[in-house]
Structure formats: C-alpha cells, structure tokens
Amino acid sequence: MPLHRLEPLLTAERVERLRATVDAARGLLDRRTVWNVNSTARGGGVAEMLHTLVAYAAGAGVDTRWLVVDGDPEFFAVTKRIHNRLHGVRGDDGRLDAGARATYDATLARQRDEVVDRVRPGDVVLLHDPQVAGLACHLRDRGAVVVWRCHVGQDDHNEWTREAWGFLRELVEPAQACVFSREAFAPDWVDRRWLRVIPPSLDPFSPKNADLRADEVEALVRRDGLVVEGAPLPTDGRVVLQVSRWDRLKDMGGVLAAFGEHVRLLPDDVHLVLAGPQTDGVADDPGAAEVLADCRDLWHALPPRARDRSHLVSVPMDDLDDNARVVNALQRWSTVVVQKSLAEGFGLTVTEPMWKGRPVVASAVGGIRDQVEDGVSGVLLDDPRDGAALVAALAPLLEDADRRREMGRAAHLRVRDHYLADRHLIQYAELFAQLVG
Ligand code: UDP
Secondary structure: OOOHHHHOOOOOOHHHHHHHHHHHHHHHHHOOHHHHEOOOOOOOOOHHHHHHHHHHHHOOOOOOOEOOOOHHHHHHHHHHHHHHHHHOOOOOOOOOOOOHHHHHHHHHHHHHHHHHHHOOOOOEEEEEEEHHHHHHHHHOOOOOOEEEEEOOOOOOOOHHHHHHHHHHHHHHHOEEEEEEOHHHOOOOOOOOHHHHEEOOOEOOOOOOOOOOOHHHHHHOOOOOOOEOOOOOOOOOOEEEEEOOOHHHHOOOOHHHHHHHHHHHHHOOHHHHHHHOOOOOOOOOOOOHHHHHHHHHHHHHHHOOOHHEEEEEEEEEEOOHHHHHHHHHHHHHOEEEEEOOOOOOOHHHHHHHHOOOOOOOOEOOOHHHHHHEEEOOEEEOOOOOHHHHHHHHHHHHHOHHHHHHHHHHHHHHEEEEEEEEHHHHHHHHHHHHHHHHO
C-alpha cells in the first residue's frame, strides 16, 4: 500500500516528515527484515492494525512480514488470564504459577523454531502482547533486535497486574525495547531508556474506515442474519451502538443492563445495538461464546420496553473485509457510539467512530483517556460501572443534533491529528533507528 495515499489527509509538514523518516529508515533497514509476531490474524485491535501497518511499511520499501503463532485452548486460557490480570481483574480462578508457565512454554516451544529459523541475525522483530513474549530470548540468541509491544494494561497496578507482570518479567526482559500505549501501563522494572509510548492508529482507507455511500451503509446494515437477538434493525429513529469483542472487560452486558434499567430517560425512538464478531471466529478469545450467551440471557430478561429496542448483532468472520465493511456501516449508521469498557489499553472501537464523525460516550479508562478530550471530542464517564451515568450522558446528546455534529467534527480532527499511520510509522522508525543505527 503506497504511503502517498495518506498524503491528502496530512499537512505539508507532516508529509515531509514522513518522507524523510521513511527514507532514513529504508536505508538503515536495508537487508534487514522487520517481523511482526502475534497470535491471531483476525479479530481485535492488534490484527486490525497489523494489516494496515505491514502494508504501509511494505509499500514504503521496508521488507516487513507478519507471522502468527498458533495455540491450543489451554495456552489461550493462560494468555487470557494474563490479559485479564494486566487489566487489573482476576478473570478466572486459575493461577499464573509453574503449571501455567509450563503450558505457556510448551505451546511456544512447538512453534519456536518456525519463527526463529526464519529470522536472520540483525532483523528487527516486534513481538505483540503476552502471547508471544516468550520468544524474546530465543530471538535474541538468534541475533535479532527484539522489541516487545504490549497493547494492554492499566494505570493502577494491583495484586492481579502484579501477578501478571511477575509472570511476564523473565519473558520480556531479554527484549531490547518495550512499547506501551500509555507510560503508566509499564511495570517499574522496564528500563525507562528503552520504553516508548506509541499509541495505535487507524487506516482511513481500510474496509473498516473507508467512506461508504448511504446506499452501501443501508445494504450492509440490512444484511440478513446479522441480528441474533431482537427485531430487525430499525429503519428510523436514533441508534446507540457498541462494537466490541465478546469480552467481559468490554461490558456489553453492562450496556444492556443500563439500557434496560434507564430506558425511560431516553427518547422513545432510541435503539441500542450491540455488535460483536461471530464467536467461533477468534481462536485466542476463549470465553467469547459464554459472554454472548450471557448477553442473550440478559436480553431475554429485559423489560419489554427495552427489549423491543435492543438488538444483538453477530458479524460474520469468514471474510475479514466483509466483516470490516459491516462494522464500518454500523458505525456510520449509528447516532452515538458507546464504549463502556471496564479497562482498555487503547480502544480502536473508539477511534474508528470518531474518524467517522460520530460522538462517543466512553469510560475514562486506560488509553481512552488519551483518545477522547472530555466534552470536546466525546464524553468520558468517570465510573465505568455506573450504568445510570452512561444513560445520563447519552440522553442530552441524543436530543441535541448540533452538539453531536460539533463533537463529531472535533472527534474526526482528533483522529486526523493524533491517530493516523504516519505518526505511528515515524515512531517505529525512530525507535528502530535508535536500536540498529
Ligand atoms: N471488531 C470487528 N468486528 C467485530 C468487533 C470488533 O472488526 O465484530 C474490530 C473493531 O472494529 C476494532 C477491533 O476489532 O478494529 C477491536 O479493537 P480494540 O482496540 O477496540 O479492542 P481489542 O479488541 O483489541 O481489545
């Protein structure tokens, strides 16, 4: 994907800086490959971002590849536990003890050679998230330059985050540099000289974000089979949308419960749409089917007045571009987008609707606090568990089209100024220059 595609969106100064940085990086990385390694090719923010960044970097003439490490359910149960605990919650009853470590090591050991043998000494390897952190020492032994990028975390460390960091420390320490979406996510043992804060970005031209005509939006939203619970999506009225993986930390159930309890505070034509991926589509997200099933139960238990206006949507995952276009259409079709996460490293599901000029109401947690300026480019909710506060924030916004327009415009500019790929690529290029230069 050619980088110049981005140029019409950027100021002359940004274009110049991007060109200069990429030219320098191309020279520096000559005869080196930049590898990205993670544990899923689809579903979630990391895969979403890698599709774009790998394509842009390749388009800029940097040899960039992406490897996906596979795992069995036991492995993903352990990595989900780490994921939850990095977000400060226990998640399940299991421990991150020697047994968990043995499960983790066994899966990586099976695939280690496949990754390590492809990498040449001097190559740069970006390991994404806890699932692949355990490859760092083997890649260092191979002579690679290793960066571990952690996409999750939370500012306040507690017993659960400490347990997860205790598990990860030995795995991560061989990496020469660590990247976080927010500095406060990093545990204190990460060497501050080699810690970089690089927030994610989105691609305005991807199927997830590219402009859609009104008739395309209509056709995508009206697709047969999307709604798994509730009436067909409404043809008029106002729509509140949350798009997320079916993960407890996204609190889809909390949105539904808040709607059920406080629906009287909202105008009569307001509908709630909760959309997530088909639950058999994402290998590294154990528990998704259970979370969706719980939401379905909650939906059935809603008072009729709220149930008639709530819709659970399952977006097919067989064709990723198609999945992205449906999400794109839902975001464009909605009136206000919600992200009631209980914890969030960085929410692409916040940045995506902002790019589309949608006002968002989101929990003031993790990276979302950087993404949204409260009252300007969206509304932040201090207490992510407070359903009444969510509805109280939605009600005036749903009544005020001018405020929505203004907030949507500010939201779009916020993304343009901070969350496009040029900033992201420049930050990577600068880090690589420091590591290999
Ligand atoms: N997503 C999607 N289909 C769905 C649900 C989510 O494509 O049915 C995408 C969503 O648009 C976003 C990503 O998955 O690009 C989620 O990224 P985010 O950073 O919000 O959270 P994560 O899932 O990584 O925790």
